[in-house]
Amino acid sequence: MKLLIFILACYGMTMITVYGKIFDKIRPKYHLFHCTMCMGFWVGMFNWLTISSLPFNIFVAGCISSGTSYLLSKVVGDSGIVINMKK
Numbered sequence: 001m002k003l004l005i006f007i008l009a010c011y012g013m014t015m016i017t018v019y020g021k022i023f024d025k026i027r028p029k030y031h032l033f034h035c036t037m038c039m040g041f042w043v044g045m046f047n048w049l050t051i052s053s054l055p056f057n058i059f060v061a062g063c064i065s066s067g068t069s070y071l072l073s074k075v076v077g078d079s080g081i082v083i084n085m086k087k
Helices: 002-019 036-050 058-075
Strands: none
Touching (some): 002 036, 036 058
């Protein structure tokens, strides 16, 4: 259950940081702040520091967050589940 909460918290924080309008004026122009995989890694490390009872180390937390944030951002869009139909 802690892993699921960790993943959802990281995904939410990553999406808000990368795409949220609230950060438009203060978000730097670096690639890190516009990439869900890059930002997801650092969000995972930050969340690992705040949730100290997770059964893995800080680097693994960053990798889990990065991978799941990227995957979920490709599967779920603003309008729900993304379905690409090839002709």
